[in-house]
Amino acid sequence: MGKPEEKMKAILRRLENSDVPDVFYKNFEVVEKLKFPGLQLVSRFFWVLLACVIACSVLSKLFISGGRSCIIDMPEDGSKIFREPEFCEICENVTQVDKISNVSAEDFNKNYVKTAKPVVVTDGALKWPALKTFNFEFFKKLFKSVDINRGERKNCQFFPYKTEFKSLREVFDMTPERAQLKPGEKSWYVGWSNCNDNAGNILKGHYEKPYFLSNISENIALSWIFMGGPGRGAHMHVDNVHYPSWQAQLSGKKMWKLAPPPECYYRCKELEVLVEPGEIIVLDTNRWYHETSVLLGDVSITIGAEFD
Numbered sequence: 001m002g003k004p005e006e007k008m009k010a011i012l013r014r015l016e017n018s019d020v021p022d023v024f025y026k027n028f029e030v031v032e033k034l035k036f037p038g039l040q041l042v043s044r045f046f047w048v049l050l051a052c053v054i055a056c057s058v059l060s061k062l063f064i065s066g067g068r069s070c071i072i073d074m075p076e077d078g079s080k081i082f083r084e085p086e087f088c089e090i091c092e093n094v095t096q097v098d099k100i101s102n103v104s105a106e107d108f109n110k111n112y113v114k115t116a117k118p119v120v121v122t123d124g125a126l127k128w129p130a131l132k133t134f135n136f137e138f139f140k141k142l143f144k145s146v147d148i149n150r151g152e153r154k155n156c157q158f159f160p161y162k163t164e165f166k167s168l169r170e171v172f173d174m175t176p177e178r179a180q181l182k183p184g185e186k187s188w189y190v191g192w193s194n195c196n197d198n199a200g201n202i203l204k205g206h207y208e209k210p211y212f213l214s215n216i217s218e219n220i221a222l223s224w225i226f227m228g229g230p231g232r233g234a235h236m237h238v239d240n241v242h243y244p245s246w247q248a249q250l251s252g253k254k255m256w257k258l259a260p261p262p263e264c265y266y267r268c269k270e271l272e273v274l275v276e277p278g279e280i281i282v283l284d285t286n287r288w289y290h291e292t293s294v295l296l297g298d299v300s301i302t303i304g305a306e307f308d
């Protein structure tokens with residue numbers, strides 16, 4: 001302890017032995033510090049800890065997913081901070097994304113669901129009416145006809161990615177030239193979850209539960225739609241949703257780049273797969289980092305959902 005503290009302690013001792021009533025000095029901060037130096041540290045530590053806990057929980061709510069289940073779009077590296085470390089069995093020895101067809105629910109479950117191995121089922125959506133019916137105008141008509149107060153409903157999310165759009169309404173107000181990706185028009189790519197029951201029922205008339213998912217596998221009600229022109233789609237991120245997902249490509253072609261979790265970089269490979277109309281990619285987006293880009297050609301339109 002330095003000299004000033006020694007002197008102060010001596011003054012305090014003399015005050016305590018004097019007739020001066022302690023109300024005159026006992027509430028001075030310096031007296032507290034000298035008498036209970038540990039308490040000061042504990043209380044400072046407590047406040048710092050509390051601030052950290054609050055900051056972490058707010059940040060994880062805001063940023064944990066760059067693709068889904070987050071309140072605002074995540075900075076590119078944000079999701080890496082809060083994720084639990086992964087066992088590398090999911091990606092070890094996986095050197096490519098298999099493209100399969102005509103697969104039974106049993107085999108699919110054993111080889112891909114249980115192992116979390118990414119896969120594309122090439123005949124997954126080949127018979128769906130959505131292959132012919134889904135286009136920009138279809139969604140514009142549908143979402144303009146139902147009363148969507150997007151943003152006010154629970155679980156309703158909109159991802160503008162690199163566009164200036166603030167809502168789905170704004171997307172459907174873009175000019176027909178831009179919607180059709182005419183030369184010279186600004187590119188666009190957006191995603192949203194449908195949480196409107198009326199729209200959901202209409203959408204379900206155009207697609208079905210993928211045939212290779214077992215009967216006990218729930219098709220989680222919320223569907224996700226991603227739509228847009230050539231160029232970058234979703235940036236590299238990992239999700240924080242409950243289950244793995246399927247996503248059916250109904251128009252355009254989309255390249256998926258998959259990366260193992262960083263702790264598995266030395267044991268696992270990055271993978272790439274092109275998904276074409278009629279195909280369904282199945283991926284545990286909570287465990288595999290993923291990024292998408294749309295190839296030159298038609299507007300890319302996909303619909304998907306989680307399953308368990």
Ligand SMILES: O=C(O)CCC(=O)C(=O)O
Nearest residue numbers: 067226233234239285292
């Ligand atoms: O389809 C896309 O472009 C992005 C999909 C995605 O990020 C997701 O499903 O988490």
